[in-house]
Amino acid sequence: xxxxxxxxxxxxxxxxxxxxxxxxxxxxxxxxxxxxxxxxxxxxxxxxxxxxxxxxxxxxxxxxxxxxxxxxxxxxxxxxxxxxxxxxxxxxxxxxxxxxxxxxxxxxxxxxxxxxxxxxxxxxxxxxxxxxxxxxxxxxxxxxxxxxxxxxxxxxxxxxxxxxxxxxxxxxxxxxxxxxxxxxxxxxxxxxxxxxxxxxxxxxxxxxxxxxxxxxxxxxxxxxxxxxxxxxxxxxxxxxxxxxxxxxxxxxxxxxxxxxxxxxxxxxxxxxxxxxxxxxxxxxxxxxxxxxxxxxxxxxxxxxxxxxxxxxxxxxxxxxxxxxxxxxxxxxxxxxxxxxxxxxxxxxxxxxxxxxxxxxxxxxxxxxxxxxxxxxxxxxxxxxxxxxxxxxxxxxxxxxxxxxxxxxxxxxxxxxxxxxxxxx
Amino acid sequence: xxxxxxxxxxxxxxxxxxxxxxxxxxxxxxxxxxxxxxxxxxxxxxxxxxxxxxxxxxxxxxxxxxxxxxxxxxxxxxxxxxxxxxxxxxxxxxxxxxxxxxxxxxxxxxxxxxxxxxxxxxxxxxxxxxxxxxxxxxxxxxxxxxxxxxxxxxxxxxxxxxx
Numbered sequence: 001x002x003x004x005x006x007x008x009x010x011x012x013x014x015x016x017x018x019x020x021x022x023x024x025x026x027x028x029x030x031x032x033x034x035x036x037x038x039x040x041x042x043x044x045x046x047x048x049x050x051x052x053x054x055x056x057x058x059x060x061x062x063x064x065x066x067x068x069x070x071x072x073x074x075x076x077x078x079x080x081x082x083x084x085x086x087x088x089x090x091x092x093x094x095x096x097x098x099x100x101x102x103x104x105x106x107x108x109x110x111x112x113x114x115x116x117x118x119x120x121x122x123x124x125x126x127x128x129x130x131x132x133x134x135x136x137x138x139x140x141x142x143x144x145x146x147x148x149x150x151x152x153x154x155x156x157x158x159x160x161x162x163x164x165x166x167x168x169x170x171x172x173x174x175x176x177x178x179x180x181x182x183x184x185x186x187x188x189x190x191x192x193x194x195x196x197x198x199x200x201x202x203x204x205x206x207x208x209x210x211x212x213x214x215x216x217x218x219x220x221x222x223x224x225x226x227x228x229x230x231x232x233x234x235x236x237x238x239x240x241x242x243x244x245x246x247x248x249x250x251x252x253x254x255x256x257x258x259x260x261x262x263x264x265x266x267x268x269x270x271x272x273x274x275x276x277x278x279x280x281x282x283x284x285x286x287x288x289x290x291x292x293x294x295x296x297x298x299x300x301x302x303x304x305x306x307x308x309x310x311x312x313x314x315x316x317x318x319x320x321x322x323x324x325x326x327x328x329x330x331x332x333x334x335x336x337x338x339x340x341x342x343x344x345x346x347x348x349x350x351x352x353x354x355x356x357x358x359x360x361x362x363x364x365x366x367x368x369x370x371x372x373x374x375x376x377x378x379x380x381x382x383x384x385x386x387x388x389x390x391x392x393x394x395x396x397x398x399x400x401x402x403x404x405x406x407x408x409x410x411x412x413x414x415x416x417x418x419x420x421x422x423x424x
Numbered sequence: 425x426x427x428x429x430x431x432x433x434x435x436x437x438x439x440x441x442x443x444x445x446x447x448x449x450x451x452x453x454x455x456x457x458x459x460x461x462x463x464x465x466x467x468x469x470x471x472x473x474x475x476x477x478x479x480x481x482x483x484x485x486x487x488x489x490x491x492x493x494x495x496x497x498x499x500x501x502x503x504x505x506x507x508x509x510x511x512x513x514x515x516x517x518x519x520x521x522x523x524x525x526x527x528x529x530x531x532x533x534x535x536x537x538x539x540x541x542x543x544x545x546x547x548x549x550x551x552x553x554x555x556x557x558x559x560x561x562x563x564x565x566x567x568x569x570x571x572x573x574x575x576x577x578x579x580x581x582x583x584x585x586x587x
Binding site for chain 1: 435437439440443444445447448449450461462463465481482485486487488489490491493508510511512515516519520564566567570575576577579580581583584586587
């Protein structure tokens, strides 16, 4: 009986020929990722375990992203604790302020993950790395400490859910809209415990930036992981970046899936997730007109260079609406520098945007754009639960960077075409 | 364990269980007062240690923040009963020793304010207010062992030969 790509990766890391959905395995980990928050928690648990040395400092990545630059005294003390641990243990893949980014952008960008890897990350959006054809799942900080100590993780083998995209995306339709379409169809727990496998003829049209966005939000349908089988686009991305050898797996023709959903991308409109759930998805046309206090272009979902280029293309020569704050946060130091060189930051600054050093920032209501009571924000991030971005009385709509840029100019949710057609 | 029931709906996510503004606070006893604040700002003042949460499907979805189950445990919530749990939340709860019971019937029938007794090792839930008895889905043997050991920390210590 054939196996899916996810099953093959898990079998290889469990030292088994075969694994089946529902089976419990102990799997060898290739990379253990901790961000500032989860690494801080893991440092404390590591001490409680009584371990002294991490299993392999070369296989651990610590990326400061949520609360940097230190957002308050508690954050500063927490960061100090992690820095001390990183130094003591000799963890080389450490990304601090000024040379960092959001973890889920840093690992692919820096060549720390590749096809065939098994990655455990101390953040729910660790499913992002699956865009490179690896198995990657999010965990809490106790699990992370366990991996630091043992170099392995217990896993229940997920069933795989096939998501087939067909058709050609329209001009303003991006990876964000493709994944929102899947989440709408599945709802918030439709892929519970499953590995979403994104396939179909449309994938060949999507670069790595769109693929990362798609896998990033697999968790919002309840999935354990998301994966895109490697192809030439994957290998082009990985060659010249990857710091370790990779292994390409593919699903067998007779692999078994728990289900399949087919999404026709032809004619798909840009989509928006309305408050208060990422599965409350409608066409942008249905919510056009909603007045906005803030537009946030940032987060691990949509602040890569390609996302910023699209936003800048619409903002060039224009200004954010007088009553709408625009916050732009490039997802990594490298992306920030490239955006500077390409003149994108100048476009954002001229438009009246507040531009920040890389951080998750406003996405989780931590800092750099927290919302107050009654405020309405359109965000390129991935969650809009009650209180996610600040006061429980605030509202967040989720969309792609093109919708975000158009909406910032018009001061209300807008389809990108409205702006592209308007006279300057 | 035995306690008063607080009832919630479907898809209770970890942002409402432990809001983002408290994420830099690592001490569980510090954050315990703020549990469920996103759904009920007064929950921490109304509830008592030993109380039991009964909720709808997909409890604990969203962010992997371990301070969500960690805060519930530090507060003294005795158990969470729901039809299904989100994956990362379930792992976190098992790892730290917060009892979870997967039981659609109990989650559906038990009402707010009832008194419920849970025998977690047997998976038996008794609604003392109505007399109804429910059985939670048993955890697989591997997880039962982890739970019996006390969670991931004792499990890992044992694997390292530390005790």
